[in-house]
Amino acid sequence: MNDDTAPDENWGQQFDRLPQSPDERVVEGRPTRQEVIDWWTERFEIDPAIFENYTFWEKGAGKIWAFSGEVVDPIRVEGLGMRILRTRQRHWKPSTNAVQRFCREATKNVIELSPGEAKAFVAGHDQQLDRWDGDWGYLVAAHDIAGEREPLGVGLYLHGELRSTVPKGRQEDLKKRHR
Structure with a gap:
């Protein structure tokens, strides 16, 4: 100090x-x-x-x-x-x-993404996803990989839109890892 x-x-x-x-x-x-x-x-x-x-x-x-x-x-x-x-x-x-x-075992505020949604999310794109009926705010965005639910990152869900908060420097790494 x-x-x-x-x-x-x-x-x-x-x-x-x-x-x-x-x-x-x-x-x-x-x-x-x-x-x-x-x-x-x-x-x-x-x-x-x-x-x-x-x-x-x-x-x-x-x-x-x-x-x-x-x-x-x-x-x-x-x-x-x-x-x-x-x-x-x-x-x-x-x-x-x-x-x-x-958050692999999280049971609340987890939004499961389709393959196309997952690719868009890890690329940093915001998406209109009106199907979510849980809490608004920060969610775990997840996708099924090899039969296991895998947390991809943090999404901010507001007014029917899932905003990707994947840091720009991590977007490319995640795209390669989750192909």
């Missing part, structure tokens, strides 16, 4: 471990470990035990990372594990990597 930053402030140049509970919260607005787990389990109905071996860290304002291992807290490094979630905004947004890693 630098000399100008008090321990109760968020500093974008280091990772700080999320507190276990609100009682342990030092930085205003920082989510707790339990709030992060609850969000994933409520939004996608995944087993909370999937996060048992992970610690959660914030770097910057609301960029949440998951790490399996132990390091000192706080720590000044460029990356630590996998960025899984963006908080400190009205609607929390999961990352593509996190959805692909943790």
